[in-house]
Amino acid sequence: MTDAVLERRRAPRVTMPAGTHVAVPVPLTVRLIDISASGVLISSPQRMEVGQRARLQLTLGGEPLNVEVEVKRVAVGPEAIGRNRYRLGASFVTPNEYARRSVEQFLRADEM
Numbered sequence: 497m498t499d500a501v502l503e504r505r506r507a508p509r510v511t512m513p514a515g516t517h518v519a520v521p522v523p524l525t526v527r528l529i530d531i532s533a534s535g536v537l538i539s540s541p542q543r544m545e546v547g548q549r550a551r552l553q554l555t556l557g558g559e560p561l562n563v564e565v566e567v568k569r570v571a572v573g574p575e576a577i578g579r580n581r582y583r584l585g586a587s588f589v590t591p592n593e594y595a596r597r598s599v600e601q602f603l604r605a606d607e608m
Contacts, residue, residue, distance in 0.1 A: 526540040526584075544582070
């Protein structure tokens with residue numbers, strides 16, 4: 497009897513060198529503090545770095561909004577806001593026409 501293992505992979509694997517960086521996006525629940533035509537202020541339990549990008553998905557005025565944002569500012573919030581310790585100022589990254597219109601419509605409705 498042999499100790500050989502039956503290979504079932506469809507393609508060969510290659511071992512990666514030590515120090516290879518891999519990022520795996522993980523959903524994170526944040527609190528939306530405010531919104532403008534150019535971006536948002538959110539409160540988050542996880543620190544993000546300036547320049548880091550994320551996909552923001554929310555319901556705005558009853559309509560779904562799915563837009564990429566880029567972190568522009570990071571501040572540590574007071575402990576009183578619970579687990580959402582970090583305040584992140586982020587700008588919209590080239591929102592599509594639907595997203596831009598949804599935000600503008602929401603902001604106009606709030607002015608009334």
